[in-house]
Amino acid sequence: QKEVEQDPGPLSVPEGAIVSLNCTYSNSAFQYFMWYRQYSRKGPELLMYTYSSGNKEDGRFTAQVDKSSKYISLFIRDSQPSDSATYLCAMMDSSYKLIFGSGTRLLVRP
């Protein structure tokens, strides 16, 4: 079993839709939860980070962490074609090493 599971997609939505991206994990020691966006053949770019459980909002993006269920989500409101990319969840415990999910490909259709 992988430490972090993420549906690879692709997920195709029309412009303006609300997008929900999710990851599950098995290591209860994870404390930090991040979402990265990666465009093709580029390095990941940090979108959101959360410490422990709860919600965090930044513009069109909302990150949710449910540690009791070992489940994290990223919501994108009013999705745009420019949001088309691969979204990677990543987690970190006290070792400060990032453990990534395999990424979900998102396509927002104009």
Next chain:
Amino acid sequence: GAVVSQHPSRVICKSGTSVKIECRSLDFQATTMFWYRQFPKQSLMLMATSNEGSKATYEQGVEKDKFLINHASLTLSTLTVTSAHPEDSSFYICSASREERVAHEQYFGPGTRLTVT
């Protein structure tokens, strides 16, 4: 701020040769840099953690004699793939930590695509 560059962006080499990839933090000093490998449609996998002035720490299953890492200054780390083989073909990405032990202060380079023929 917090820009990380990699050079080259892509490289093709013949089997058995060695390839060096550079990772630079352009506008900050990074005591710690990380090297990742990403195969197509797969996750980034941490290969090693590199600290300035000391030996790199390799993850389980990563051959330290094959993937040589040097972190000679606070802004430069290099990864040398020695005696490369086709199975080493991958996307190599580095990251640099702007602030130690702060989860979100790790910045990624644009990656280097290595193709071994």
